Amino acid sequence: MRWWRPFTKSRKFSAEPHPIEPAMDSKNLYQEVILDHNKKPRNWGKLADASHQAEGLNPLCGDHIWLSLKLDGDKVGSIAFEGESCAICKASSSMMTTNVKGKSVQEAEELIREFRDMATGQLDTGSQLHHLGRLSVFAGVRDLPSRVKCAILPWHTLHAALNSEATISTEGDRDPVETER
Amino acid sequence: MTSSSSVLQAVRPSGALDVESIRADFPILKLKVNGKPLAYLDNAASSQMPQQVIDRLVRYQTAEHANIHRGVHYLSETATAAYEGARGKIQRFINAREAREIIYTRGTTDSINLVMHGYGRAFIGVGDEIIVSQLEHHSNIVPWQMLCEEKGAKLRVIPCNDAGELLLEDYRKLFNSHTRLVAITHVSNALGTINPVKTMIATAHEQGVPVLVDGAQAIPHMKVDVQDLDCDFYAFSAHKMCGPTGIGILYGKAALLEKMKPFEGGGDMILSVTFDKTTYNVIPHKFEAGTPPIAAAIGLGATIDYLESVGMDRIAAHEHDLTVYATEAFRQLKDVRIVGTARDKAGVLSFTVKGVHPHDVGTILNEEGVAVRTGHHCAQPVMQRFGIPATARASFYLYNTMPEVDALVAAIHKVQKIFG
Numbered sequence: 001m002r003w004w005r006p007f008t009k010s011r012k013f014s015a016e017p018h019p020i021e022p023a024m025d026s027k028n029l030y031q032e033v034i035l036d037h038n039k040k041p042r043n044w045g046k047l048a049d050a051s052h053q054a055e056g057l058n059p060l061c062g063d064h065i066w067l068s069l070k071l072d073g074d075k076v077g078s079i080a081f082e083g084e085s086c087a088i089c090k091a092s093s094s095m096m097t098t099n100v101k102g103k104s105v106q107e108a109e110e111l112i113r114e115f116r117d118m119a120t121g122q123l124d125t126g127s128q129l130h131h132l133g134r135l136s137v138f139a140g141v142r143d144l145p146s147r148v149k150c151a152i153l154p155w156h157t158l159h160a161a162l163n164s165e166a167t168i169s170t171e172g173d174r175d176p177v178e179t180e181r
Numbered sequence: 182m183t184s185s186s187s188v189l190q191a192v193r194p195s196g197a198l199d200v201e202s203i204r205a206d207f208p209i210l211k212l213k214v215n216g217k218p219l220a221y222l223d224n225a226a227s228s229q230m231p232q233q234v235i236d237r238l239v240r241y242q243t244a245e246h247a248n249i250h251r252g253v254h255y256l257s258e259t260a261t262a263a264y265e266g267a268r269g270k271i272q273r274f275i276n277a278r279e280a281r282e283i284i285y286t287r288g289t290t291d292s293i294n295l296v297m298h299g300y301g302r303a304f305i306g307v308g309d310e311i312i313v314s315q316l317e318h319h320s321n322i323v324p325w326q327m328l329c330e331e332k333g334a335k336l337r338v339i340p341c342n343d344a345g346e347l348l349l350e351d352y353r354k355l356f357n358s359h360t361r362l363v364a365i366t367h368v369s370n371a372l373g374t375i376n377p378v379k380t381m382i383a384t385a386h387e388q389g390v391p392v393l394v395d396g397a398q399a400i401p402h403m404k405v406d407v408q409d410l411d412c413d414f415y416a417f418s419a420h421k422m423c424g425p426t427g428i429g430i431l432y433g434k435a436a437l438l439e440k441m442k443p444f445e446g447g448g449d450m451i452l453s454v455t456f457d458k459t460t461y462n463v464i465p466h467k468f469e470a471g472t473p474p475i476a477a478a479i480g481l482g483a484t485i486d487y488l489e490s491v492g493m494d495r496i497a498a499h500e501h502d503l504t505v506y507a508t509e510a511f512r513q514l515k516d517v518r519i520v521g522t523a524r525d526k527a528g529v530l531s532f533t534v535k536g537v538h539p540h541d542v543g544t545i546l547n548e549e550g551v552a553v554r555t556g557h558h559c560a561q562p563v564m565q566r567f568g569i570p571a572t573a574r575a576s577f578y579l580y581n582t583m584p585e586v587d588a589l590v591a592a593i594h595k596v597q598k599i600f601g
Contacts, residue, residue: 029544030599038600061540061556062570084570086538087600147544 029140029147030087037091042098045080055167056083056157058149063089067157074104081157086150088141093154095135105162111135112155118142119151197498203491204580206231217550220585225370225398225529225576226554227420230484234423237483241476248472250449264475267482268465274485275415276406277432284438284465285473288429289397290320292416293364295431295468296393297324299441300414301362307333309361312385314339314347315566316369316376319559321395325364339365341566345372345521352381356388363392367399371560371574372521373504373529375399379410386411391437397421401578402500402527404493407432419477423578424484428477431468438464445470496579500528503577507586514593520572528577531558534593537600539573545599546573549592551585 047053050068057064065083069076079097083090096115100108114130117123121142123130130136141151160168204210209229212219221229241263247256249264265280272280286292301324305311311325315338322336329336337360339352347365363385368375382392391413399405401422407415414437418429433441443450443461447470452460461467488496507530511519516535534542543555555573557564564570575589 030541035600061538062564063540064570086540088541144544147540150540 029144031137033095033134033137034087034091037094038087041081041090041094043080043094043101045082047078047080050080052161052164054157054161054165056153056160057167057169058085058089058153059169060146060149061086063150063153065089065093065154065157067093067154067161069158069161071105074106076100076103076105076108081154085153088138088147088150089153092138092151096154096158099133099135100158107131108158108162112159115155116152119148197495197502198491198579200499200580200582204582206233206487207580208232208235210580214550214552215548217548218588220549220551220581220588222575222577222581222585222589223552223554224401224578224581225421225558225574227426228401228423228578229580230423230425231487233487234425234480234483238425238476238480241479245479246475249475250466260475263479263482264473267478267485270482270485271430274489275400275430275432276408278408279435281464282432282435282438284431284433284468285478286416286429286431286468287427287474288418288420289395289416290429292414292429292431293321293393293395294324295444296414296416296433296441297328298444299468300391300437301325301328302331303440303442305332305334305361308359309334310337310355310357310359311335312337312339312352312355312360312363312365312390314352314365314376315341315562316345316347316372316374317364317366317560317562318370318395318397319561321364321366321393322562325362334361335359338562341374343567344523345369345374345563345567346523346525347374347376347381349377349380349384353384356385356390360385360388360390363390364395365392366395366397367405368396368402368527368529369521369560369563370398370529371558371563371572372523372531373398373526373576374521374523375403375525375527377525378412382411398527398529401488403497413437419481419484422484423487425474425477425480427474428481430481435464438468441468443467443470447471491579499579500577500581503581503583503586504528504530506583507575507577507589510586510590514590516597517593520567520569528581530575530577531572532574533569533572534596534600537596539571541600542573542593542596545596546589546592549588549595551589551592553589 047068047070049070051070053068055066063085065081065085067081069079079101081093114132118125118139119141125136125139138151141147156168207229245259247260249261268280268283271283325336337355339347341347367378378394385392393414394412396415396417400417413434415432420426450462450467450470452462511517518533520531539555543553546553553573553575556571
């Protein structure tokens with residue numbers, strides 16, 4: 001069974017799970033949900049029995065996170081992160097862990113791509129199909145080029161962990177996800 | 182929360198400058214950012230340009246441009262005269278003995294790399310030592326590390342105290358018979374510490390060791406006299422002193438420059454070329470291969486005219502007032518830590534807000550029209566010394582005002598409210 005609903009024009013779908021939102025400006029970036037995840041990050045820590053892990057580093061601003069996860073068959077059984085980072089990176093990490101837990105690797109990779117596209121302005125969460133749900137609160141970073149990498153770092157790190165790359169860095173123009181595609 | 186007026190009374194600005202008339206010279210300061218008046222407090226990264234310098238660049242491109250040197254036509258002679266005229270202005274500005282001691286580079290980083298390649302690679306070898314300080318910008322660390330790696334030389338580091346002041350006793354102890362060069366910053370870009378370079382140069386010279394001074398953060402803000410300092414090399418950039426990007430200066434004592442090897446080969450740096458032998462040009466041309474950024478060099482000359490018309494001493498006094506005022510205001514902010522509290526300090530205020538990452542501070546300040554820099558400021562060893570990943574940094578220049586400091590303080594209150 002698909003984990004997301006296919007796009008249809010039915011009233012039910014248009015009402016949820018992806019309500020159409022206007023693109024946010026930078027003023028709305030520090031929303032309650034982001035501040036909450038920054039203050040009380042979910043899935044904080046390190047898994048003792050991780051099957052995959054990776055380290056993510058943003059040398060530009062010093063964001064530094066460690067991600068560990070345990071695959072249960074094809075699904076992300078458990079996942080945890082820790083590190084030192086800005087609020088955007090920490091909240092993005094926290095919300096990522098709650099969102100990918102229980103999803104298949106393929107579904108997680110799809111979310112990674114969609115999140116990246118949203119943050120870089122290639123996916124308009126207001127008008128295009130996506131599975132990001134509440135993660136669309138991060139759409140505002142597209143207006144803040146210097147903060148895009150903060151939001152994307154945990155997703156790049158997840159991609160690296162799933163592909164058994166030990167360390168990724170957002171330094172330079174190399175985009176690990178882009179390279180992969 | 183302290184009202185700004187009480188702080189203002191406590192500090193009593195000396196009124197060193199007519200700031201409003203200076204601000205009128207800088208068109209960019211009229212900008213609004215996110216609907217708020219721009220408070221540009223990122224001058225340690227790069228400064229803004231007055232109309233006088235913009236006009237000079239336009240005049241050059243409109244009526245004076247051709248390639249310099251060896252041209253016999255009118256425009257080439259005009260451009261050459263303006264380009265070499267700017268060199269003379271720079272020589273007088275820093276009180277170098279001769280214009281040929283002034284080498285045009287792309288900026289401070291390029292100047293330091295020139296010394297690394299031209300002097301370091303020729304005169305520093307296996308087992309030799311280079312002294313740098315804890316406070317250096319990466320541009321005065323990495324070239325020397327590269328040289329050490331290539332030659333098997335060793336980097337020695339002058340430590341600093343918790344205020345961000347270099348420990349001069351430890352500095353003296355670093356010298357030994359292998360010491361070949363000291364490379365130190367005049368003013369720390371991350372903390373604002375003004376290092377006692379004159380004393381430090383004298384110490385090195387007692388041991389017969391030459392000294393390179395990274396002056397990027399000093400020359401825009403204070404009178405620098407290279408003969409008085411007796412430094413062997415002095416490096417700086419135009420864009421931090423109201424001038425254009427892409428141009429900087431390496432001052433070097435003529436005797437040392439003459440001993441050095443050229444860094445880059447090409448046109449203009451030679452006297453004659455055959456396939457058997459090339460004879461290098463004299464200094465400074467030996468180090469200026471290829472067509473330089475002519476307009477930018479002339480713009481730097483105009484920048485010096487502008488700064489001298491205002492007066493370096495008055496600029497320094499004004500920035501001192503701003504720094505004292507801002508420091509006092511910051512001390513009264515709860516949960517705000519000033520990083521770098523040296524007694525002798527330039528107009529740089531590095532700070533952290535408890536529980537908030539500097540990048541989040543910077544983004545929210547930007548929403549209020551306040552431009553500061555956040556991050557490690559290309560000085561990671563400084564951040565490591567203070568056990569922090571990054572800071573937010575406000576840095577002042579001649580056109581900044583106390584109301585802009587107030588806007589900064591108000592914006593920090595907003596940061597604390599959002600993250601409270």
